[in-house]
Amino acid sequence: xxxxxxxxxxxxxxxxxxxxxxxxxxxxxxxxxxxxxxxxxxxxxxxxxxxxxxxxxxxxxxxxxxxxxxxxxxxxxxxxxxxxxxxxxxxxxxxxxxxxxxxxxxxxxxxxxxxxxxxx
Numbered sequence: 001x002x003x004x005x006x007x008x009x010x011x012x013x014x015x016x017x018x019x020x021x022x023x024x025x026x027x028x029x030x031x032x033x034x035x036x037x038x039x040x041x042x043x044x045x046x047x048x049x050x051x052x053x054x055x056x057x058x059x060x061x062x063x064x065x066x067x068x069x070x071x072x073x074x075x076x077x078x079x080x081x082x083x084x085x086x087x088x089x090x091x092x093x094x095x096x097x098x099x100x101x102x103x104x105x106x107x108x109x110x111x112x113x114x115x116x117x118x119x120x
Contacts (some may be wrong), residue, residue: 001113008118010080021066027095029062035090050112084117
């Protein structure tokens, strides 16, 4: 998982980008303010998360769509709020694979991503 442009306040074209996603699929982007650096399986289903869904104060979910080549992206504007400068977020995507059978439940996750909101 990566980003298209630096995460600056007021940035209208900030995009989270995933490669090697399942082709033509829908994923779930997870963005939180607390990481799970080691990774854990909080729902005990074999899906490793690097974002903490339980201790985060801010949890954002975003629909991520991949193309036929397995590149997925989701765009979201960063608010023009100076109070966000210096805030660090952690992101990860969860993908459903319809083209093959993967344990568990045909789900996989991306690596975690850390990004910091910068001044304009």
